[in-house]
Every structure is written in C-alpha cells, then in structure tokens.
Amino acid sequence: MRYFCSPIQLVTNMDYSIEIKGRSEVVVGSAGDHLPRLLPDKRVVVVSDTNIDRHYHSLVNRYDHVLIGLGEASKTLVTADAIYKKFISMGVDRSTFVLAIGGGIVTDVAGFVASTYMRGLEFGFISTSLLGQVDASVGGKNGVNVDGYKNMVGTFTQPRFVICDAGMLRTLPERELRTGMAEIIKAGIIADGELFSILERTPLAELAKNPEMLGEVVYRAVKVKADIVERDERETGDRRKLNLGHTLAHAIEKSSSKMNHGEAVAVGLALISEAAMHRGILSAADRERICGLLRRTGFDLTPPVAMRVLLKAVAKDKKSEGDMLHVVFPEAVGSCRVERMPLDEFSAMFV
Ligand SMILES: NC(=O)c1ccc[n+]([C@@H]2O[C@H](COP(=O)([O-])OP(=O)(O)OC[C@H]3O[C@@H](n4cnc5c(N)ncnc54)[C@H](O)[C@@H]3O)[C@@H](O)[C@H]2O)c1
16 A cells, blocks of 8 residues: 655555644554654653553553543543643653543543643644544644533644554444544545445454554545645634534534434434435435445434434534534535535524
8 A cells, every 4th residue: 555645655564654734743553663753852741541551551651641530521621730730740841742642532631731731842642542543633623621512622733743553443442443433434425435435345343353454544534634634724614624414413412421422423424414415415325325334334323312402502512603604514425515504594404
C-alpha cells in the first residue's frame, strides 16, 4: 500500500504519517516503534485513565503519571482542576511534555489541561480507542463539558503528534470498537467512497481480527479528517462537514443515556440520510447503502426517544446560531454539502 500525495509519507511498509498544519504529525503504526522518535528530549508526564493504565502501563512506566476516572462524567473542569493541582505538586513547568494515552475522554481533557496550564505546554497523544484514533485525537480540538453541555470550554491546539496503533484496539471492548466504526462510516460518506466500499466488503468481526486492514481503514478515516482540518482548522467552513449526523446525535446523547456517542451518530446518519433522500439530495439507493452498512455493523437505527424530544434538544444545542443551523446532508456515498437553514425548517424534516 503506497500513498504518495503530500503531505502524507509512508513511514514503514505498513505505517502512515499525515502532517496537519505543519504542526502535528499523525502516525498510524506501532506505538512502541514510533514513540522514541516522536518524544522530545525533555521531562515527560503521562495522563491516562485507570483502564489504559492496567493494559499499557509498561509502555510508559518510566514517566510520572496522572490518572483520571472513566467516562463522560470525568470530562469536567473538576478533573482539569485536579490535574492542574497535581501538576503543581509534581513541579510540572513549561519545559515538561504531556503525553496523553487513552481514548477521547483522556485526550480531550489532557489536551485542554496541557493547552492552558502555565499558558500552554507541548503535548502528544497515543490514541487507544477507535473513536479516538479516527476522530477525537485528530484535529486540535480539546475541551471539557460544563453543566451537562458537551465541550463548552476548550481550545484549538494541535498536539505535536498523535500515534494511532491499531494493535492496541485488541483490548478495546466490542461496543467501543463499534462506536468508532460509526465515525469511520461517516468519514466514508463525507469524502471517501472507496473507504465505504471496503467497509461494505469487510464485516466488523473480520476487520477486528486483521490489524493491518484495520490500520488502513483508520488511516483513510484520519486522512478525510486531516484534509478537512488542513483547509479549515477553526470550523468556519468545510470542517462543518465533519458534523454529518451529529446534530441529532448530540440531541440523542443529551436526551437518553441508552446510547453512546457512536451509537447516537449511527442513528443521526440514518435520519439525515432519510431527510436528504426526501429533499431529493440523496438517491434512494445510496440511502439504502448507508443504512444497510450501519445495520450490518450492528447499530440499532431507531431513535431511543421521541423525535419531538430530540428536536427540543437540538434547539438548545450550542451549534444552533440564533435560530439558524448548519445542516450537513449526504449527496452520495463519498460526498456531502452544508446548508444553512432555520431551525423550524430542520425540525419539519423529521415530523
Ligand atoms: N476533540 C474532538 O475533536 C472529538 C471528536 C470526537 C469525539 N470527542 C470526544 O471523545 C470522547 C469519547 O471518546 P471515546 O469513545 O474514546 O471514549 P473513552 O475515552 O471513554 O474510551 C472508551 C472506553 O474504552 C476504554 N479504552 C480506550 N482504549 C482502550 C483500549 N485500547 N483497550 C481497552 N480499553 C480501552 C476507556 O478506558 C473507556 O473506558 C467524547 O467525550 C467525545 O466528546 C472529541
């Protein structure tokens, strides 16, 4: 597998490196192989969670550690404050490098703390969940939730590097693996029809057993995100496309605890595909391909709460600007467009 288009380089026969904004290197390959090359020659402090520490402590055991709790409940200013205090007691200063190892919760919190502690420390990620590898760790957004509102406080700061090691996904629970697949399917719909076709040909169970193929799928999804972030780092234009399916997904996550992020994204993708078909934007065949792949990947596409409850939550979501929304519609497998529309028009598509 060889990809020559700049700024991507092949690191070894199976590994890929993608540069974002000339400041961040995303490597898809073995953490053990690449970490020594990527870590700067300075003090390193590791931020992780208790799960990851149990599985991967030996990879980073020579460094001081700060561990955080599990789940969305840990992605708060309280956790950030606890890390700041721990950093102070450990004598962490501007010359320290923060290495976060974990899923999206760890990288969001650690990226935020590193970007703000003493006005900013250098940091890098070993991304260990599939969702983290293809989405959360890539692109420079970090942050914490406030008062139940997702990602209300944060920064845009690129990590110096992100390592996505498909081999580490072996220890990831199956439900978490599926969660990441929703974002990979989304990436295929947005801009990579071939990635979508690979997923159609390869059932999740087969992909999970094949780290080389999983690595290629991760690489292709990262490339979709990296290309968009390269053009629009601060989400004033094209980056909005990455929100495909997310307006309703965020509403689902806010209104029900039954579904995790990827499961909610899968429902959001199905609903927006249906709406796009009814508006004459997406063909019935492509809508069926999208919903068929989501179903075969194991997603339940029925919203867990009534549509009117979801639409109420959309109205409160931070992405609504006044009563206008930026809505991302799939146009085909591999292409999408953003339309600005009043909230009422958006709601009318689903009732
Ligand atoms: N910053 C962004 O651009 C961005 C984008 C998308 C999502 N996110 C955020 O990402 C978060 C979700 O990330 P997530 O799904 O990775 O959740 P997570 O970090 O909670 O990880 C899921 C679970 O899997 C465990 N885990 C992770 N890697 C493992 C491994 N290799 N082996 C065994 N267990 C492992 C974790 O300990 C955790 O219990 C959300 O808060 C979401 O808002 C951020």
